[in-house]
Amino acid sequence: MSPGDVEATRRPSEDRPPFRSYYGRPVIKEPTWKVPDVPAYLYLGGTAGSSAVMAAVAGVRGQTRLRRVGRLCAAGGSAASVLALVHDLGRPARFLNMLRVFKPTSPLSVGSWILAPFSAVTTAVAASEVTGIAPFLARPASVVGAVLGTGMTTYTAVLLADTAVPGWHEVHRELPFVFASSAVLGAGALATALTPREQSLPARRMTVLGAVGELVSGSLMERRAGRISEAYRTGRAGNVLRAARALAVVAAGAALRAGRGGTAAWLAGVCGTAASAATRYGVFEAGRTTARDPYYTVVPQRERARRDEDSPDHRSEG
Amino acid sequence: MSDDALNRLSGPLADPSREAGYPAQHPPRVGFFTDTSVCIGCKACEVACKEWNLLPEDGLELTGMSYDNTGGLGASTWRHVAFVEQRIDPASRARVDLGMPGMGGSTVPEAEESGELRWLMSSDVCKHCTHAACLDVCPTGALFRSEHGTVVVQDEVCNGCGYCVPACPYGVIDVRPSDGGAFKCTLCQDRLGEGLAPACATACPTESIQYGPLEELRQRAQHRLEQLHEQGISEARLYGHEPDDGVGGDGAFFLLLDEPEVYGLPPDPVVTTRDLPTMALCAAGAAVAAAAAVVGCFWGGGR
Amino acid sequence: MREWLRWPVLRQITGEDPLGRGRAARSRRTDTERARTAESDAVVGSVCPYCAVGCAQRVYVRDGAVTQIEGDPDSPVSRGRLCPKGAASRSLVTSPSRESRVRYRRPYGTEWEDLDLDTALDMIAERVIRTRDETWESTDENGAALNRTMGVASLGGATLDNEENYLMKKLYTALGAIQIENQARI
Amino acid sequence: MAEAHPVGFQWVMEAKRRGAHIIHVDPRFTRTSALADTFVPLRAGSDIAFLGGLINHVLTGGHYFHEYVAAYTNAPMIVGEEFLDTEDLDGLFSGFAEGHYDATTWHYEGSRVNASAGERDHWDELFGPGGPESPSGWEPPAGGPERAGSGGPVYRGTPELDPTLRHPRCVFQILKRHFARYTPEFVERACGVDRHRFRQVAEALVANSGRERTSAFAYAVGWTHHTVGAQYIRAASILQLLLGNIGRPGGGILALRGHASIQGSTDIPTLFDLLPGYIPMPQAHPHLDLDSFVAADSAAKGYWANMRSYLVSLLKAWWGEHAVADNDFCFDRLPRLTGDHGNFHTVMDQIDGKVRGYFVVGENPAVGTANSRQQRMGLASLDWLVVRDLNLIETATFWKDGPEVVDGETGPERIGTEVFFLPAAAHTEKDGTFTNTQRMLQWHHKAVEPVGDQRSDLWFYYHLGVRIRAKLAARQHHRGPRQRRRDRAVLELTWNYPTEGEIAEPSAAAVLREINGVDEAGNALSAYTQLRSDGSTRCGCWIYCGVYAGEVNRAARRRPGQEQSWVAPEWGWAWPANRRLLYNRASADPRGNPWSTHKAYVWWDPERRRWTGHDVPDFDAATPPDHEPGPDAVGPEALRGDEPFVMQSDGRAWLYAPTGMVDGPLPTHYEPQESPLSNPLHRVQRNPARQLYPRPENPYQPSGAEPGSEVFPYVFTTFRLTEHHTAGGMSRWLPHLSELAPAMFVEVSPEVAEQRGLVHGQWATVVTARAAIEARVLVTPRMRPLRLGGTVLHQIGLPWHWGPNGLSTGDAANELIGVALDPNVHIMETKAGTCDILAGRRPRGRQLHRLLADYRRRAGITDLTGTTRVEDTARSEGSGEDEGGEHDER
């Protein structure tokens, strides 16, 4: 690997312009975040967030079974996502330092300030749900949880996008929609499987809507990603995302039929969950790929710089 | 929002320390001007940094990348000297990157005088960005802006979340697996307090690393650039010195003799938080849409 | 309570660093940390032990140990700079790989053994005396005085101090040893 | 220079910033080349041809500095009729016989010159027959220009001169003829430097020399590690003198010396042939007493004329009140030399069982010395070995894990050496002075106590001396009269240094003060001019006299550079007399005015009637430029007022060395001991006077046109890395250095890689007649093939820092190198050899030996290979009648 157009020679099949680099080494650092911790955290947080919203609405609507599932999923998901996050820390004992400051510029800080009360509230609500203690407090708490849960569905998208990783940053507009859809799909799928058929219609709808959202926003994201989309189409990330799309289609299809049979509900549940998780993991992988390969950093930046040179007093705003 | 507030995320910012809450009479912003045209690749900077900061060894691996066996900046290497071997076409002064022949299985050129050789050496370091993504995204406040305008990690605060790592557009900061914390150049925060110059700059035999108040360094760099251009070294260029670049200008900037990516530097880095408002908006929009969708799914009260 | 007041979030709200990027985020350690050289018991003038450029060094000492070695900016030779070797001098002198005990290997021995310094010195003195006696050359075949032993030789000197070389040369010459050599030959 | 003297290189960068043109001449493109304005790749071992080309350019183009040359050099001296040049004898100077030169025919007309140290070619004249004998016909007499830091060879009588420089036998004309064939075309053929580039260099150099400008040359072991190494430096001196670049600021030939105190260990020599201050060690001779020794060695003129004072003061420093005029100041206690007792000789004597005990004090020959296997064989043949070092270096552990042990060739149970490893104190743990490459003594203060058994070498030698003296004293009544007589040299030695602290560390300051010297009253002397030959002064090293002037340790002065003039006289102390630039009288013209105002350094102030300037004048400050010595004047007083080279016996710099060099009065291009090429200049392939040691463990390879030389087609050179230090004892154990250059490698061009199928990053094996080593391959365009006439020559580069111990390990390059030495200074040729290179790791054990045997067989190597002194007449056309053939010894 030399500084120079080795990348081009190494993958002649790709339609890549020649570019220069330092022995083919990455320009930016690959995230140190571990698999499965972080993809799981992304999935769980989103799912818990959407579940909380669903639970609150169900509570208002008096759909107690759906509410119960939503509350438990929100609590379980948020607790698990906290665990995944803590487990990923280099120094887990210092988890609480997340609340040492409130950094509006840090999605992880904002996220932590959301996640902490969210997991506290959802856990309390779930405890009340299970034990039946203080239900009168559970309802407003559940609404608070829903508000926080709304944030939960997309802050992780900002978390990824707010990095120098081209595969994430370049799609910072679309990624929240992908994650939001994925969260709806995740929560819907779980609830579809776990809620008795008679109360699961909103969940089934969520599954379908989530799946469609994922497919639409996902393809939009790829289209907008320019050169970066290569990372979403090829390699492990490409495979995972293709699988996610297929699973989403299956989940949506199954959800449409789940009104009739338990098997379909379970299928929708499993496939929807898998699709939602796979989407997060695929996005995660695509980002890592673009961090590892200097092509994704150098070429788009070169192109942008060249554009800027053409219009010097007009530096591109994103 | 006022201009000033806008500048909290990107664009020129005259006084990052002030922005970070230091009183107006804080010390001047300091940094590095690394003039790679006089670097002799001795790596004294690497060693001096490790000795001062008591950093561990970073692997005994022969990389084959010319004389660079460090590879890049990392949690245990806060200065890194890059080595690039090139041949220059005498006619066009165009540069032909050679890398290490044999590394890429390239063909062997004829044994002949095909122009002058050039061996670029350059000592890389954390840029102490005016808008430092690492700092912006750090959730614990472990990373902070110092009174000198530099960006420093507080080891006793860092919880190893690793967020700063992919945030840095220069690939500087990293987490050290052995102890889980994130590390990078502190611009010798502890030394600055005593009025000492950073260890790396102190050692550098040829003044390739120049330390000082940033304003002064920028002038010096401009002067040096003009001098080199006068000498016909038209490929000399400054990198990271402009306050209106993607990161609001680097606290540590460079004079390079080739394009930045040849040295492993990004050609046009942008602080990721510049797009934070957009991201926040999109995220809020998406979240609301998702919540609305969920609510909508209950529409009609279907059971 | 005081600790609580140091909570950066509070300081963010009350101070001038609402975004928590600077002053508010500082830890107590950051506020009190000093360069370790500032806490030295002594700063000693020295010279780089590697090469003949002779860069001047400042050796910082704390509690009887070297804590840092840096170039001395006062030197008209080096102006405070050091190369990577000179910069690694602290590691050199504090290296855990440095031997601190006498090692002894008996003839045909397969392992190192311990030996105390005094005994070692004594044994070496005995060997010098014995070898000198056994290999003494008074005159050559023409009767010219030789006054020497060819049984004891010595190598090294360029890493040593002048004073050390002087004592070596003086003692060896008095003992009649002439095969005294150092790196100047290579 | 950027590689091995990086901090010194800051001044080169400073000069460059101010417009200096930097030229780097090296077989390899290095970090220095990267910063140079011009890089000149040349064939390793061909610098005399290159420098000779420059000399020729200067002479034929009339670019020399006429006034300087005529007044300050020996250009006008007329050489005797008997002298014949290599141009006359096809590669030999007159006087060659039996492997050495008899220098009688090189002398000036009407005078006699003889070397001050060691070289005893006139002893018979002085003392009658029976002079020193060389133990082996292969070696030149001992001694040589190690003393050149101070006095030159001795010179007597008044030679004829021709100030017009036109006499056909004047040095200037000889020089012209000698270098006439060093044309750009020849340079191209010998060095592989194309004539265009050569002209560029020549023109740049000439343009930057003369009255107003000066050029400096810096060199180190790229020039000295050759079988004609000393003559490389001579060639540079000739060039610099012709251009008027010596003794002037910004000029000179700067020897970038090696270790922290390599200069000090030459001044106060732990060297066999010298006493402190470059006084020669006496040779064995039946009638040698102090007077005859001084008569033979001191000069009539210049500062060497006072050698008796220096020597007597030294003897007084050593034997104190026991040294009196009646016993010749104990002169007869000095052991006597009988030839070359240099390290290589000693090691071969070890192998042959002649040396029993060995102290290795801060050196690592098992890695750092050519033919390191031979060094280890020597170690393994000793009765006892003392190693003092910081780490357990290869020299201390050879019996346990040396390559021969690992390969199963021998084992600990077969090595009888008793080994004492004594941990040494580091520089921070002791007081003392290093003398740097600028002859400057700098004191380092003890900062901390050493740990455990770690002790300074000062402690060790002091206490060893105390112990030996005590034992001998206690045994006196058991010892015979002759033993008692010889013991007196030890027992009466002044050995009473004050000690301090728990470990009784001797005072280094007291030792330095003894080196400086004291007068009768015991007060520190302030200048060597105070030394007396009557025994009233004591001085351990005359050139260091003054370092303790006024009872002040001047080496410890650290007045900040910023607070002084640019010469910075108050930082440390430089010998002699704190003079920072030697021969600085030459910075002024014969009348004492600076050659140029902006190059003014020292000059004659006619008002104050004194020499003055930025530095301590290299001249008696009150001697006016027009001073004419009286007919009976001796010593410094015998120098004329316009003779700046005050240590030389004629006050002039020598373009031509009528004596002092054992391999010729002028540098001539010879091929290295092992070279793929035939000498393009002469029939004589290699330096005929080079020192060789053909032994089973030290075979030589065929060269040039000899059959078998094609088996080793590549030229290799060895080099240093900025990241490591020498044999690695101070770098391979340190993580922060080891990681920067973590493994032994070999630099090859893409062409060599292709020829031999070497893969970047993978292993290669380098083979010579002595050994095969493995290294990782670094394919780099920085190694470039050279075109010499019709042939393309490939060179490979080997760093030599590695060995098997420490954090970063690898094979030692010195395994490959045979022992072939420069005859003047006995320095090994490490910079130019031939080898083969193969892809893959080297075989081990018996297979390795098979590989080497195979190579030796293919190359037809015998005991005699490479030992020819003068090539067969048959090989050259013409000049068949000369003496060459009959001098071919084997």
Ligand SMILES: Nc1nc2c(c(=O)[nH]1)N[C@H]1C(S)=C(S)[C@@H](COP(=O)(O)OP(=O)(O)OC[C@H]3O[C@@H](n4cnc5c(=O)[nH]c(N)nc54)[C@H](O)[C@@H]3O)O[C@H]1N2
């Ligand atoms: N970093 C570092 N610095 C050191 C040392 C060290 O080990 N490491 N060692 C110290 C010591 S002991 C010494 S003696 C000095 C030595 O200092 P240098 O002499 O500078 O060191 P080398 O690298 O051995 O050789 C210098 C150059 O000579 C080139 N060369 C080889 N053959 C020839 C030739 O025939 N002609 C010419 N013109 N050049 C040739 C080599 O390619 C190499 O680049 O360095 C001292 N400084």
Ligand SMILES: Nc1nc2c(c(=O)[nH]1)N[C@H]1C(S)=C(S)[C@@H](COP(=O)(O)OP(=O)(O)OC[C@H]3O[C@@H](n4cnc5c(=O)[nH]c(N)nc54)[C@H](O)[C@@H]3O)O[C@H]1N2
């Ligand atoms: N092929 C090849 N071989 C070469 C050369 C080359 O260019 N090419 N260069 C040659 C040259 S110029 C040289 S100088 C030699 C150098 O070769 P060596 O002198 O053998 O190598 P060093 O590693 O410097 O060994 C010095 C040792 O002294 C120890 N030491 C340091 N300080 C002290 C002290 O205060 N006291 C004691 N007792 N020990 C101490 C160090 O730990 C180290 O082990 O190598 C020569 N060998």
Ligand code: SF4
């Ligand atoms: S270069 Fe990277 S690590 Fe350094 S301040 Fe900028 S963003 Fe932070």
Ligand code: SF4
């Ligand atoms: S790893 Fe440490 S420094 Fe980096 S963002 Fe996390 S807490 Fe901050």
Ligand code: SF4
């Ligand atoms: S400023 Fe200090 S911490 Fe930063 S690279 Fe230099 S020596 Fe290392």
Ligand code: SF4
């Ligand atoms: S210390 Fe200076 S010259 Fe040496 S590598 Fe670092 S920047 Fe370059």
Ligand code: SF4
């Ligand atoms: S710092 Fe480097 S250049 Fe200076 S004396 Fe030490 S080894 Fe030599």
Ligand SMILES: [Mo]
């Ligand atoms: Mo050396």
